[in-house]
Amino acid sequence: MNPNTLVETGFRITEDADLSRRNSFRVPARAQWLVEVDDARALPEIFALGAVQRSPLLVLGEGSNILFTRDWPGVALMPRMRGIQSVADGGDASRVRVAAGESWNDFVLWSLGKGLAGLENLALIPGNVGAAPIQNIGAYGVEVRDFIAVVEAFDRANGKLVRLDSRECAFGYRDSLFKREPDRFVVTAVEFALPHRHELVLDYAGVREELATMKIDVPSHAAVAEAVMRLRLRKLPKPGEIGNAGSFFKNPIVPAAEANALWRECAALPFWPGTGGQCKLSAAWLVESCGFKGQREGDAGVSDRHALVLVNHGAATGVQVWALAQRIMDAVAARFGVRLEPEPRIV
Numbered sequence: 288m289n290p291n292t293l294v295e296t297g298f299r300i301t302e303d304a305d306l307s308r309r310n311s312f313r314v315p316a317r318a319q320w321l322v323e324v325d326d327a328r329a330l331p332e333i334f335a336l337g338a339v340q341r342s343p344l345l346v347l348g349e350g351s352n353i354l355f356t357r358d359w360p361g362v363a364l365m366p367r368m369r370g371i372q373s374v375a376d377g378g379d380a381s382r383v384r385v386a387a388g389e390s391w392n393d394f395v396l397w398s399l400g401k402g403l404a405g406l407e408n409l410a411l412i413p414g415n416v417g418a419a420p421i422q423n424i425g426a427y428g429v430e431v432r433d434f435i436a437v438v439e440a441f442d443r444a445n446g447k448l449v450r451l452d453s454r455e456c457a458f459g460y461r462d463s464l465f466k467r468e469p470d471r472f473v474v475t476a477v478e479f480a481l482p483h484r485h486e487l488v489l490d491y492a493g494v495r496e497e498l499a500t501m502k503i504d505v506p507s508h509a510a511v512a513e514a515v516m517r518l519r520l521r522k523l524p525k526p527g528e529i530g531n532a533g534s535f536f537k538n539p540i541v542p543a544a545e546a547n548a549l550w551r552e553c554a555a556l557p558f559w560p561g562t563g564g565q566c567k568l569s570a571a572w573l574v575e576s577c578g579f580k581g582q583r584e585g586d587a588g589v590s591d592r593h594a595l596v597l598v599n600h601g602a603a604t605g606v607q608v609w610a611l612a613q614r615i616m617d618a619v620a621a622r623f624g625v626r627l628e629p630e631p632r633i634v
């Protein structure tokens with residue numbers, strides 16, 4: 288046990304904690320206090336502590352969507368509550384309540400093992416269940432909002448545990464109420480509504496081809512998860528081997544007229560028509576077209592496998608990664624008139 292750690296019922300506090308192994312970019316950072324919470328019922332007591340009330344708060348999951356550019360001068364609070372419970376089985380779908388500290392991918396595999404469908408396209412996304420609603424994680428044509436019934440959270444605005452239904456969470460593309468009001472809510476558990484049968488989503492580029500390579504003609508939900516995992520392992524660098532946070536930029540959403548004008552100039556630019564006269568552009572293509580793919584500035588770089596993934600080749604600091612990200616944003620804006628937005632939280 289770390290001599291700087293104080294153990295209380297339901298939580299542990301460590302002073303001057305090292306976060307360099309607790310962020311997937313593997314950049315150096317420390318927190319003045321690290322509070323690891325094993326029981327959500329301890330949250331009111333934690334937030335009543337004077338030191339916690341006086342300090343800025345950062346809720347930290349697995350750190351796979353955060354870039355630290357400095358030490359955290361306050362409390363980094365890690366929800367580590369565990370447990371998966373079936374709370375209701377309503378014929379067509381099951382309600383499953385999952386504590387925030389469970390691993391997302393372990394839960395996806397658990398659900399498929401129980402014959403529950405829906406999450407197969409979201410296999411192998413790093414991080415915890417509690418972080419999944421924050422940016423409404425998505426991949427291969429599916430977003431988690433379609434399967435979230437209720438988010439349970441501690442609301443610091445009124446010091447109470449609250450239950451928010453999916454509509455109240457105001458989910459959008461890589462967006463939610465929680466992302467817009469950072470650190471107001473500590474998500475403690477998520478209740479999912481998972482169907483027993485669900486139409487497979489196979490249209491995202493590469494999924495059908497991967498299933499064909501696996502020689503699967505009539506795929507099960509588990510086979511789709513397997514295909515997605517194979518694609519992801521091939522396309523994205525593994526954080527265990529090279530520090531990264533997945534896509535560093537969101538795919539920009541622009542008015543259709545602007546997308547059309549761009550497309551007339553660069554016919555190869557991939558884009559996806561959306562609702563309300565909006566269009567989503569491929570940020571990866573914009574970054575690659577500016578010549579950044581595989582580039583390196585010291586130990587901060589852009590992956591040579593995927594132009595949207597910024598990487599730490601070893602000893603990069605968050606400041607260096609962020610400086611490179613800003614150069615990319617400026618270059619894309621100068622060439623295409625589109626301002627990229629970072630996806631991870633920049634601390």
Ligand code: FAD
Pocket residue numbers: 311345346347348349350351352353366387412413414415416417418419421422423424425426465469470472473474475523524525526531532533534632
């Ligand atoms: P963290 O990185 O620790 O936190 C992310 C944000 O959520 C922070 O703002 C934090 O304050 C907040 N937060 C975390 N937990 C809680 C909580 N319990 N209560 C309140 N706030 C909280 N994302 C996708 O959507 N799709 C992908 O396909 C995808 N692929 C990825 C691939 C790689 C290789 C990597 C490294 C990342 C990828 N990501 C992807 C991003 C990341 O996996 C998700 O954003 C994930 O949900 C982050 O989980 P985490 O536990 O690591 O959260």
Ligand code: EPU
Pocket residue numbers: 425426427428491492522532533534535536537538557569570571572573575580592593594595630
């Ligand atoms: N492309 C390039 N260069 C590259 C890579 C891709 O030009 O180096 C172009 C290709 O034309 C490709 C298109 O970009 O067809 C889209 O690429 P990809 O299918 O890899 O998807 P993405 O838009 O880059 C998004 C999500 C990922 C998610 C994948 C799969 C965002 C910001 N990213 O990436 O999510 O896994 O789709 O659904 O929406 C994450 O959020 O961290 C993340 C990894």
